[in-house]
Amino acid sequence: MMNSLIYTYCLSNSPPEFSEDDKEQGLKSLRFDDFFVIIKYVSETEFSEENLKKNIGDLKWLEENARDHIRVISMIMEHSTVIPFNFGTIYQSENNLKKFIDDYSDSLTEHLIHLEWKEEWAVKIYCDRKVLNKQIDELSEEAAALEMQIMASSPGKAFLLKRKKTDLIENEMDRLCKNYGQDCFNECRNLSESTRLNNLLPKEFTGREDTMILNATLLVRKDRTIEFISVIRGLKNKYSDHGFDIEITGPWPPFSFISMKEKK
Amino acid sequence: MYDNVIDQSKDITILELLDRVLNKGVILKGDIVISVADVDLVYLGVKLMLSSVETMEQLKSGNAILPINPGK
Numbered sequence: 001m002m003n004s005l006i007y008t009y010c011l012s013n014s015p016p017e018f019s020e021d022d023k024e025q026g027l028k029s030l031r032f033d034d035f036f037v038i039i040k041y042v043s044e045t046e047f048s049e050e051n052l053k054k055n056i057g058d059l060k061w062l063e064e065n066a067r068d069h070i071r072v073i074s075m076i077m078e079h080s081t082v083i084p085f086n087f088g089t090i091y092q093s094e095n096n097l098k099k100f101i102d103d104y105s106d107s108l109t110e111h112l113i114h115l116e117w118k119e120e121w122a123v124k125i126y127c128d129r130k131v132l133n134k135q136i137d138e139l140s141e142e143a144a145a146l147e148m149q150i151m152a153s154s155p156g157k158a159f160l161l162k163r164k165k166t167d168l169i170e171n172e173m174d175r176l177c178k179n180y181g182q183d184c185f186n187e188c189r190n191l192s193e194s195t196r197l198n199n200l201l202p203k204e205f206t207g208r209e210d211t212m213i214l215n216a217t218l219l220v221r222k223d224r225t226i227e228f229i230s231v232i233r234g235l236k237n238k239y240s241d242h243g244f245d246i247e248i249t250g251p252w253p254p255f256s257f258i259s260m261k262e263k264k
Numbered sequence: 265m266y267d268n269v270i271d272q273s274k275d276i277t278i279l280e281l282l283d284r285v286l287n288k289g290v291i292l293k294g295d296i297v298i299s300v301a302d303v304d305l306v307y308l309g310v311k312l313m314l315s316s317v318e319t320m321e322q323l324k325s326g327n328a329i330l331p332i333n334p335g336k
Binding site for chain 2: 011047049056059062066067069083084085086087088090091092096104198201204249252253256258260
């Protein structure tokens with residue numbers, strides 16, 4: 001069966017250079033005025049509306065294809081500015097793709113200017129509350145004061161105060177997480193051109209024992225990447241003894257910083 | 265310059281990957297796109313997969329993780 005559908009990876013501001021492997025894989029670029037769209041022709045069997053819907057239910061298929069999607073866009077991103085399409089954006093003809101480009105050309109141009117020489121980075125901060133809890137008397141004056149009181153009290157009173165301290169510790173840990181998260185976020189904001197805050201992910205999604213306290217995405221200038229990494233590393237070291245951990249991933253194509261507006 | 269960066273980058277879990285490619289970028293503008301409802305179903309599948317004991321073990325040992333190699 002002929003590959004008649006157009007699978008889109010991204011749009012770029014300069015003509016891409018494909019290796020022999022890429023060409024063999026079917027990667028092509030279509031030019032529309034000053035825009036280059038990186039595409040491959042795909043089959044109805046795999047990517048028709050109905051079959052695509054079926055296929056994304058197969059996690060292995062989805063993982064392989066999602067990975068390929070990122071790989072190709074990351075490769076293009078090395079030499080030019082890109083606007084990533086989300087996975088599974090398919091056009092039935094070059095004309096339909098051209099119509100999209102025409103309808104959104106102003107917005108596409110604005111995005112290319114805004115995103116030039118920038119990359120997306122993800123920053124996630126986690127807190128191991130057990131570790132933090134153990135150091136609470138050192139980190140919280142209130143907790144330390146209450147502990148002193150407990151030690152000086154009769155057993156009966158100490159029992160009640162200990163219960164009070166349990167509540168206080170929870171509040172104090174929340175406060176410390178908030179302060180630390182804010183401190184890191186402020187640093188991140190200083191180092192980046194734009195930021196997005198995402199939902200915190202539960203443990204079943206992160207596969208980690210500790211709790212996520214910040215999930216942010218940043219748009220960082222390529223010439224500030226080294227500085228960005230070194231500041232994050234500094235923050236990570238600064239607070240690691242208190243049970244905090246920072247995880248960064250990237251560079252990603254700027255997926256999180258696209259919002260298209262149709263031409264009026 | 266990227267060698268230094270890649271060393272710092274953590275491996276990418278499938279969730280982080282899917283979160284980007286399914287939910288972000290230029291969305292819902294093609295002739296064929298993956299609907300929001302279908303994306304929800306994908307997440308349900310991923311959630312089921314991740315809550316299986318085997319996957320959690322793999323995640324911990326790093327075997328179920330997708331590396332990103334942007335410099336290559």
